[in-house]
Amino acid sequence: MVRIVPFAVEQWMDEYETWAKYNIAETCSASISIDDLRSLSDDPSRDPLSTSTKLTYGAIRGSQTLRSHIARLYAPPTGDDSSTTVSAENVLITPGAIQANFLLLYTLIQPGDHVVCHYPTYQQLYSVPESLGADVSLWKTSGEDGWKLDLEELKAMVRPSTKMIIVNNPQNPTGAFISQEVLAGIIDIARQSSIYVLCDEVYRPLFHSLDKTEWPPSLLSLGYDRSIVTGSMSKVFSLAGIRLGWIASLHRSIIEDCAAARDYTTISVSQVDDRIATFALDPLHAGKLLDRNLQLAKRNLGILKGFIDAHRDTCDWVVPRAGTTAFIRFSRDGRPVDDVALCQMLQDSKGVMLVPGRRCFGEEFKGYVRIGYVAETEVLETGLRELGEFLKAEYASVPLI
Numbered sequence: 001m002v003r004i005v006p007f008a009v010e011q012w013m014d015e016y017e018t019w020a021k022y023n024i025a026e027t028c029s030a031s032i033s034i035d036d037l038r039s040l041s042d043d044p045s046r047d048p049l050s051t052s053t054k055l056t057y058g059a060i061r062g063s064q065t066l067r068s069h070i071a072r073l074y075a076p077p078t079g080d081d082s083s084t085t086v087s088a089e090n091v092l093i094t095p096g097a098i099q100a101n102f103l104l105l106y107t108l109i110q111p112g113d114h115v116v117c118h119y120p121t122y123q124q125l126y127s128v129p130e131s132l133g134a135d136v137s138l139w140k141t142s143g144e145d146g147w148k149l150d151l152e153e154l155k156a157m158v159r160p161s162t163k164m165i166i167v168n169n170p171q172n173p174t175g176a177f178i179s180q181e182v183l184a185g186i187i188d189i190a191r192q193s194s195i196y197v198l199c200d201e202v203y204r205p206l207f208h209s210l211d212k213t214e215w216p217p218s219l220l221s222l223g224y225d226r227s228i229v230t231g232s233m234s235k236v237f238s239l240a241g242i243r244l245g246w247i248a249s250l251h252r253s254i255i256e257d258c259a260a261a262r263d264y265t266t267i268s269v270s271q272v273d274d275r276i277a278t279f280a281l282d283p284l285h286a287g288k289l290l291d292r293n294l295q296l297a298k299r300n301l302g303i304l305k306g307f308i309d310a311h312r313d314t315c316d317w318v319v320p321r322a323g324t325t326a327f328i329r330f331s332r333d334g335r336p337v338d339d340v341a342l343c344q345m346l347q348d349s350k351g352v353m354l355v356p357g358r359r360c361f362g363e364e365f366k367g368y369v370r371i372g373y374v375a376e377t378e379v380l381e382t383g384l385r386e387l388g389e390f391l392k393a394e395y396a397s398v399p400l401i
């Protein structure tokens with residue numbers, strides 16, 4: 001039987017989010033409704049819902065239009081003919097990126113394989129390969145050096161049995177990003193031994209603090225045929241409630257193999273979800289939604305910066321450059337506070353929800369908490385105000401580690 005360790009961050013979210021008054025732990029850009037989605041269109045005859053469509057299973061791999069819209073997200077910038085083109089056939093729809101990651105790993109990883117995984121990151125990316133019998137090496141980054149990945153370290157980690165390198169760009173929980181140069185370096189190393197590279201890109205392209213010229217491309221744009229990306233409607237497009245994600249790869253046989261495994265768990269993704277996602281990713285709407293979330297992220301990050309600057313005596317951070325999350329370290333008298341106790345006491349006292357780093361991202365992240373700052377601005381402001389009150393009145397009683 002497969003042994004799998006508990007998925008700490010998902011369990012924490014499940015336990016705390018239903019009763020949080022101010023949820024500033026969420027990783028999605030503030031969610032939108034069907035009405036909000038409708039308002040993106042200038043044409044009232046276009047609707048994300050169709051009440052007359054018969055609810056069959058629909059297209060098994062996801063509708064052609066949806067997959068074409070997704071393929072377009074990987075189109076090279078105009079004028080760049082060097083990148084490989086992604087088409088609808090390179091895309092497989094899944095119920096969320098969580099399923100996309102699982103399915104891809106289930107399809108490609110076998111007992112005895114060696115896997116290298118970016119760290120800290122979303123636990124699924126290392127715990128699932130481990131549960132499948134892989135030997136996983138964590139490619140660690142640290143806040144001390146700005147969460148940078150070191151390519152020399154990666155080179156030294158690769159073994160003859162290395163099957164896959166897994167990265168996350170932009171990154172949860174740190175809000176760091178991997179530059180084009182480092183992505184290219186990863187591919188150079190992978191290419192030498194035909195290693196698969198999986199990049200979880202659910203937060204791409206929320207590069208809110210980078211000049212557009214610095215935006216790294218998708219891993220797929222670098223043209224290595226053993227690269228695979230996963231993405232979803234949850235974070236960038238504010239539609240976590242439709243549970244729709246995807247796997248995309250230049251390597252058609254990877255998509256075929258994943259589709260064959262997927263037949264056992266997912267006949268098709270809900271037609272209703274497919275239609276809503278198709279509407280949101282229509283070129284007439286997707287840019288508007290992305291702009292809304294880039295603006296929201298910029299505005300809210302400014303508010304969060306103001307908070308951190310005013311509380312330098314208790315916390316510090318590496319300013320996030322992309323994505324929706326920041327990893328903040330709390331300390332007192334030069335020692336990390338117990339982040340689990342901090343989150344529990346804060347939510348009990350003020351109803352503000354955060355995620356403890358040590359519990360959800362690894363033992364070494366003592367004193368760290370993850371904040372999801374691309375919430376509704378008002379929720380972030382009130383949540384931070386309440387957190388400030390808590391720090392004034394109760395921080396002294398949070399235990400140290």
Ligand SMILES: Cc1ncc(COP(=O)(O)O)c(C=O)c1O
Pocket residue numbers: 027095096097098099101122168172200202231232233234240244245
């Ligand atoms: C890095 C990463 N990948 C995948 C997921 C799953 O997202 P979803 O299944 O909502 O698409 C998450 C959710 O937090 C995430 O942070």
